[in-house]
Amino acid sequence: MKFGGLDWGRLLELMRKELRQTRRDPQALRLVLAAPIIQLIVFGYAVNTDIRRAAVILFDRDHTTVSRELGQTLAASGYFRIAETAERAQDLVESLDHGRAILGVEIPRGFEGDLAAGTPATVQVLVDGTMSNTATVAQAYASQIILKFGQAHSPVAQALGRAGAPGVDLRVRSWYNPNLESRVYNVPGVMGSVMMLMSLLLTSLAVVRERELGTLEQLMVSPLTPAELILGKTVPVVGIALVDLTLIASVAILWFGIPMRGSFVLLFFASLVYIVCGLGIGLLISTVSATTQEAFMTMFMFFLPAMIFSGFFFPIANMPTVFQFVSLLDPIRYYLATVRGIFLKGAGLTVLWPQLAALAVMGGLILWLASTRFRKTSV
């Protein structure tokens, strides 16, 4: 059974050996299938940048119907909940120091009277800036709610009646994700990270383990050619990664209700190219590592920056320009754009071809580099 310079019988035998080895280690097998799902579910819920019911301490120095109404308006927005009320200014400090509230709202004495008289009243908002992202959003929401409240209660607005205030009326419509849930954006992103992690780990550790145990030398002296050896090691990984893909895509669609607007075939194809990239990098790592620990650390040194630069947590467009250029070398970046495009926008090849082309070029280069190095270090 020889074709294309490969002995397919031998290749098949090697793959069977790999599969048998995996089967004999049921714990590892379970982990390989369960880990992506656990990661997807935890990530899917945890990677959430919306604020919901943030704790507020209210210092109401006015004690009138209107001031109480302002407190209720804040709570009714859903963004905040009044966790505490302060009696003295010191209470605000205590509460923020202890982290019991992240926002302090102080309504001044005479608030109702000022509002009725049309004299500007000043509401103080104290923000705990330690979580700067949450703080920014909370501050913006709070100011907006308070300003709107003031406008609705001012005599001028009430005189204008129900016709609506003159001026620009901004009507916002959000495409692809009408309720602006961060999950819809993040869950497809998790798929990219989980698949990369799987293909890296499986390839690099499988090879390094054989090296560490000395069985790689046995394989070397067998009549297997290097190409057969590489294929035998990587094809089972592709299989496992594709099973993982099917699993996590099902969880994303069925459990998280992420809309799938594009083509499954394209998703499958793009993932295949991406997996090849991942296992090429894994193979490359295995050629520079003698022990599992080294492989694990090297993998980590690649994976962590790759995640950060991919635009998974933080939009690439917000990064400093230098880092935006660095991110062009990151395969995860292209895959995330592809997956998000397919899921959320229903984008097809006409839109996504630059991403796919970049992935394919990278995959080819990495695989070529990895197999050349593999031959040199191993044979």
Add this chain to the structure above:
Amino acid sequence: MPRLSLKRLWAMARKEALHIGRDKRSLAMAFAVPAAMVLLFGYVITFDINDIPTAVLDQSQTSQSRNLVDAFRSSGYFRITRQLASDAEISPLLTRGAVRMVLVIPPDFAKHLAAAEPAPVQCLVDGGDANTASIAINYAQAIVTSYSATAVLKGRALPVPVQVESRVWYNEDLKSSNMIVPGLMATIMMILSALLTSLTIAREWERGTMEQLAATPVHRLEVIFGKLLPYLGIGFVDIVLVAVVGGVVFAVPFRGSALFLVVTAMLFLVGAQGLGMFISAAAKSQFLATQLAMLATMLPSLLLSGLIFDLASMPTALQLISLAVPARYFVVVLRGIFLKGVGLRVLWGQALGMLVFAAAGLTLAVRAFRKEIA
């Protein structure tokens, strides 16, 4: 059972230190990983959103509509990259991701304004990235409100009914590096324990040196503590490294007590390394240990610790799980020490949680180890 001896413990620690010292790459990584993480997270993570690429479809073509567009442009938050001529251009632009927002000003915009009626303006946002989208919407609302107040209502005195005076405490400029760098220490400690400690016992099993170790008169407590000591040393150096990089490169303030930081950090380190050793002893294979370490230490300490994502906004089930994530307490302590300048009086609850964690980590490691050697 032999009596505990400091000498044997010391010998064990020396053996482990030699192991680490010989593995030059692991040693280098033990210091390179923290430094790289601080620099990467500190520089790359920013929550400020500027220059949102925006397209404008101005069907009004009046001085009023141009003023509105100018207000968007001069705000600094939006970058007007395209002027569109028709509706049909909108959809492909958003699908390709060429712009994040499209502003549509209808033909009768100026007429409505002149008649003192509400003048609708459409704002289409790419909601894919919900976070950026909601911030963009917030900015757009603010710009439109001030535009209405100045340009439209001029001539008529409309006092601003309520002013909001915001003051930000602890992190006055809302710098993301101030938020990330202190908290990152917790994650780094966890990751180190995953990278280094989780393999230390599994490796001995895989290489067959565990039997040799079992045949020596060394006590299991001596093994665990002996293996722990060098890693504690590395962890301590890393804490200092992160604090110095944070202070020098990112100018993160340090307002609390250094002593309190060292004590809590050591507690956390003992717990984290203990957990890593427990995984190592329980898994026995290096592959399994790496996988378990990733799942049990890295991901939770990155995601469920409140380092980046606000715990209070997560679903209740996840918040309950996060109570078992030790990094959660340490992140609060770190931010308290660095940014708020508070001490034990405020943070005693968290400190207690970390004490429990340290005790639990050690107990787990010792127990898991006993079973095998006996």
